[in-house]
Amino acid sequence: MAYLFETKQMTVGYNGVPLIRDVEIRLEKGHILTLIGPNGAGKSTILKSIAKYLKTVYGTAYISGESVAEMNNRHLARQMAVVLTQKMKTELMTCREIVETGRYPYTGRLGILSPEDHRQVREAMEQVRVWELRHRDFMHISDGQRQRVMLARAICQQPQIIVLDEPSSFLDIRYKLELLDALRDMAREKGISVIMSLHELDLAQRVSDEVMCVKGEYITHYGTPDTIFKKKLIHQLYGLTEGGYNPYFGSLEMRRPTGEPKVFVIAGGGTGLEVYRSLQRSQTPFITGILHENDIDCQVARDLASTVIAERAFCRISDASYQQAEEALRRCPEVINCLTEYGEINGRNRDLLEAASVMGCQVRPFLGEKK
Amino acid sequence: METEIKKQCARRVAVLVILAAALLALVAANINLGSVRISLGEMMRILTGRATDATAADIVWKIRMPRLVAAVLLGGALSLSGFLLQTFFNNPIAGPYVLGVSSGAKLTVALLMVAVMSRGRALGAGWMIVAAFVGAMLSIGFVLLISTRVNRASMLIVSGVMVGYICSAITDFVVTFADDASIVNLHNWSRGSFSGISWNDIRVMTWVVLVTSVLVFLLSKPIGAYQMGESYAQNIGVNIGMFRVALVLLSSILSACVTAFAGPVSFVGIAVPHIVKTLLKTAKPLWVIPVCFLGGAIFCLGCDLIARTAFSPLELSISSVTAVFGAPVVIGIMMKKRRGR
């Protein structure tokens, strides 16, 4: 399989001191590779080395089989484009002029654009939907629009690969989505490969074809999102001690309350989420049940509750589970019931509720529910 | 072409035409104004080579003409130099002397004055010019040397300022051994003046300034790329190392040339690029470079006219006139920019 972009035994670092060794990337045409990892791990170092801003300590990258180290600047400009994080400060340049600079590898001595160049510029700007902004001063538009303009500029270079360094860090969620959507479209429609680093794990999970984990001296994990975005791996990669990571959604929960549980939450099917989070905010430890495995509530509860009483997926609540729940109930002075509907598999939760009132637990309805 | 682009083009062409007209008007004013009144009729005869009054012809051709040609060329050189350095350092108050050019020139001129001239030995004016030029380029050499050790553009400014201080310190040291005459002369030299320019000087000046200016124009493309920052410039194929050296060298040759022939003339290099960019409403080098040259020529020519006629026969220092006109302009532009945000 001929890869568009590869690195062979690439070792990167500053001043000849290796930071990360033996980076081996194999990227196909039109695929998106995302680098994830903790701050300072070396993601930017790798990207800078690929984009030739930094000299590699050893080894090099190859684009369509050609060595990047041996390419002259002009040739490299036609192969690789970049979009960087830093805030740019330009003077009196319109968005169009910014995008036009992307055509420099193709224009003549004085940089005057041909009709073909103008067409490319227009196409790129329309593709990322910034054509309407073309006459506006670059400094007078929003951050999100700016990043898309920079993307258009990169597209104009007609590269084979685009390198982005945390391109969405400063953007709000709308612009994050727009940018990554644009990237995805561009990769798919024009066959341009993308290498970027992201801090937003949820987005990385969704937009990438391949993911590389950067931490420590060697790359430990490199593969498709489904192999990378696992709870244990992510926890280890980022050294998470507080809170938890949910690999299904790429979402995060905050710190689990510690201590003796004071509240028993009866929930299931998503009804308990609000309660759990509210209890987390007040750092009140709680037990919850009887949930079913892979219930939404169960996933979140695993990160927040002191104990989770869960039944096998799709099964009726067994006696064993019920016993467990009753015992737990005895320890908690307070009970919150979130359920309003009871079905075949969780009907016994109604019994649990009755048992709670019999035991003398203070039963509270679902917080925020208005009667 | 779209209407927006048509409007832009029209604006820029209009600015160009107006400035060219202004230049012509100033040239005419400079030819006609001076301590001695020459009638228009005689002036026309002088200009077409059929002069009847030899003295008046001498005045026009040997005194006024070289001076105004020098002001045009050197004014253009200064503003180009300022533009280059402002772009390079992305700093609106960078000017032609930010890299220590004038301090280096002043040092060698001081050395020449103290070591040679005060002993009563006669030296041609050419030596002062060569000395100033050599001094300027030497200080640039040092600055470049220091900055090759550290790979950041900001280091250049720091090196420039430091080299400037060192040169000033050495100059003060040299002055300690100087007699009063040399001190006065050095002071006069540092004020800058277009007074003693000869046609010989013009010949050299024209070559240096025009050749360098054309080279600067040919660098429009990488300069335009550089306006987006070094990282992006490198990505689209600009050889940053060579570009830096080229830019520093070209701007230094221009400002060294001015300092050598007319002493340090301040403010033209700082103010004119701002004025030009505001007028043209763009920073595109293809436009800004020629218009900057034009603008600098106009500014310098106008200021020189005032300097030599306002309190005739006493001459004001050209730097004080340029500062008086230049500083408020720069302040005005800066304030307008802030408000516009």
Place this chain on the structure above:
Amino acid sequence: MKRTRFWALLLALAFLTALTGCGQTAPVAKTGLGNGTEPVSHMELRFAQQFSVDKYADGCRLITVRDDGRYLVVPEGVTVPEGISSDIVVLRQPLQNVYLVAAAAMSLIDSLGALDGIGLSGTQADKWYNENARRAMEEGRIRFAGKYSEPDYEMILSAGCPLAIESTMIYHKPEVREKLKSLGIPMFVEHSGRETSPLGRTEWIKVYGVLFDKEEEAQRLFDQQEAKMEEAEKDEPTGKTVAFFYISSSGSAVVRKSGDYVAKMVQLAGGTYIFSDPGEEDSSTSTMTMNMETFYQTAKDADYIIYNSTVAGELHSVAELVARNPLLAECKAVKEGNVWCSDQNIYQETMQLGSMVLELHALLTTEDPGGTQLRYFYHLN
């Protein structure tokens, strides 16, 4: 590729400018007119060493300034000799509308009564000490034509100026020299400052006498000054030591070196200049800024202090002197009441050097300092 191009360009430029600069060389001392004519006599000079004058049969005078130029003064009505050397500058009498920049020459020219020959001045009206000069400027007979460093070429050229009399300051401004040359205006640099003896300076009046056709007057005035000088020298040296200096605005002491003519005047008047430093005859600067230690060490024992008011301003009392530097209160001269101050314009009074020496002599020998009234020096109480 670009890089080598630039270096090559740079070198070429440096070379080019060096070429343009190589125009001037110091004139080699030549003798004679160059056309075979021999002078009939030479002007007798008693003290001056920096110039000489040869007289020719047809009335022409050749002034040779040492290490500088040669000037042939041709009287009115006489034809310019043929075949003279190219380095000789021809000046035709009568000289009118001369541009005078060297202020020191004014007093000499004025005493000759040759002020009418001057039409342009390098000094403004109110800066002249010389009354006649100031009045002439105020009445418009002499116009201000710009300082030596920035002359108003237009004015000079249109006035038909035949000669510019410059001081040695012009050497620091070669472009002005070259400009004047290209406009066809001859330049005479007066080197009286290089004379080591005071009367040598005064003897330069003979040069101006030649230029303005007042030779006899010049000789007469000079003889007068010489007589005064001899009167002062008649007495034995008094053995008194004199310090001549001023305190600059930065607080340091600026003294004239021992080779300077003021020091010489003191010697001639019978005193001893206290800052005596043999072997300093040739130095290019006439003043020296001394650090307080050395100065105090030497000056505290001086019998007389004469404060140089020409640069830092006049003093009116000893208290003012001490205010400039409290250390001076410890000086012998201050304690004994022998502190004097020079008149602010003594440097412009080049004609009166002989009188000045006489006055210095009086200063050094008087029993009653407070009651002695002098023109060029006054006693501080």
